[in-house]
Amino acid sequence: MNFFENTSQQSFSDLILGESIYIDKTAQISSLYSNHNKFEILIRPWGFGKTLLLDTINFIFTNGREHSFLKNLSIATLETDFPKQTVLKLDFSDRRIHSAEGFKSFIHTFYKSYLFEQNIPLRLNRDLSIYWMTMYFIRAVASTSPTGRIVFLIDNYDQPFLRFLEDRIANFQDLYDEMLDFYHALYDQVEFIDWLLICGETKFALSTERHEGLPYISDVSYSDQSTCICGFSQGDIHKYFEDSIQDEAEAAGETAEIYLGRVTDWYGRYRFTPHNIPVTRPYSIKSYFSKTNYRTDFKTYYPVERFYNFLPKLLAKYGRNHERLLAPNDCGYLFSDSLDPYNINMFSLLYQLGFYSFTSITLSKNPGFQKYKYQAGMVNNEMNECYLKLVDMAENISLSR
Structure with a gap:
């Protein structure tokens, strides 16, 4: 298929x-x-x-x-x-x-x-x-x-x-x-x-x-x-990858749900609304299932090298202060901010590029108004590996100055 x-x-x-x-x-x-x-x-x-x-x-x-x-x-x-x-x-x-x-x-x-x-x-x-x-x-x-x-x-x-x-x-x-x-x-x-x-x-x-x-x-x-207009929902994955999930789970000696959870930890967990509806990157999960051949090891399929020309330089320039906005802190609505090309907000940029996603979204109980509290974290293992590569490159740039 x-x-x-x-x-x-x-x-x-x-x-x-x-x-x-x-x-x-x-x-x-x-x-x-x-x-x-x-x-x-x-x-x-x-x-x-x-x-x-x-x-x-x-x-x-x-x-x-x-x-x-x-x-x-x-x-x-x-x-x-x-x-x-x-x-x-x-x-x-x-x-x-x-x-x-x-x-x-x-x-x-x-x-x-x-x-x-x-x-x-x-x-x-x-x-x-x-x-x-x-x-x-x-x-x-x-x-x-x-x-x-x-x-x-x-x-x-x-x-x-x-x-x-x-x-x-x-x-x-x-x-x-x-x-x-x-x-x-x-x-x-x-x-x-x-x-x-x-x-x-x-x-x-x-x-x-x-x-x-x-x-x-x-x-x-x-x-x-x-919410799911781009990307694969859990329902999409069950519908179109059911045979692959069952085969890989059996090879790993675990249930299909446990195995799918590990797949999601690597390539999924993107959330774009307050609803707890996780979405998975199509390119990554498609690449994984087309190459596993009954192996249960996971790897990064995201082409992080496309960022090598600018993200390490921006991380070296702006530092890692953006990480203070990760959970358990409230990141507010920064994820949706428009970027200024001359003065980049690193949290907004990394969120929009898919490194971060919502980990928790709660509605305030104040009866006078409704306000969401947004908490964000590294979206999955694939993007965490990519981020660590970029941070390492940024540190090398800082040391060479």
Whole structure:
């Protein structure tokens, strides 16, 4: 049995047509859309299937819920109205986005190609600002959409910010301003947008004191509708990995529940809402079950080397004061804070990247108001091993200064 690996090179259609198994998230998508605001952002760590989520949303709106690919999924029986309408999907991990000029070139090329492919009679002068370029483009595309509005999806929106932290962008402020111009154009064209959904690993400010950008955006990362929209719930694991769990448990001489608990200790325990609903990283558990061959040893599958260029330097710069916010202390709402690229809050960054997660969430008993008390800790053994590697690298940097 092959499980779908969540990479940007694969799509919902590839999954359905291939031999892999699609773990149905259309009910969660329906719930999210039923309660959606115009502008929303969803943050999840790497390997949770954000790209697949956006591609599934793209497929639903483009083809309609009656499409044969969807007939055996939850969405086919739900009452949520998914009108056929134009979907635009951008991926900001593109290599060209290393400068303001590169970002503008990326956007202009996308707009020009789309207009040509859809035979939309609009010519966008390359000399236009990205603000006006986007204003004209959105209006023209919406006029051809069946609903007069569009769904706009942006994947890896935070990649330019992470590249800046890696010292791979020379003049970041110019790029930041250009991106904020782009987002402000979307904001000013609100009447032509049904839904803007932005996805990434981390949450950076899309509006600043000096630049309005996108001033109003709802963070659905910690809403009930998105609890299990990315990642595998315990029910998903039981449903799709039952045979592997039973085989591995027998090889280890223990019950399936005890064995699954050990798997969860390594790759699960992510919580995104006050409800005690743990979620497991799809990439890690899929990798584990595809390579064990009846071995019960656990290892790290998370590619921590992707952080080597910036996290050790940030840990050396800011120290480990963020650890004082771990349980038993209350971390407040810092986990959901927007990051300042020039002054990083290390707790927020590490939480959003998936090193920390909720260990306890309690509701205050004060009758006058309801307030949650959040406690956080290292999420699992896999990420603890990764963190220790990064701390060791940070200490070596400090010693070499």
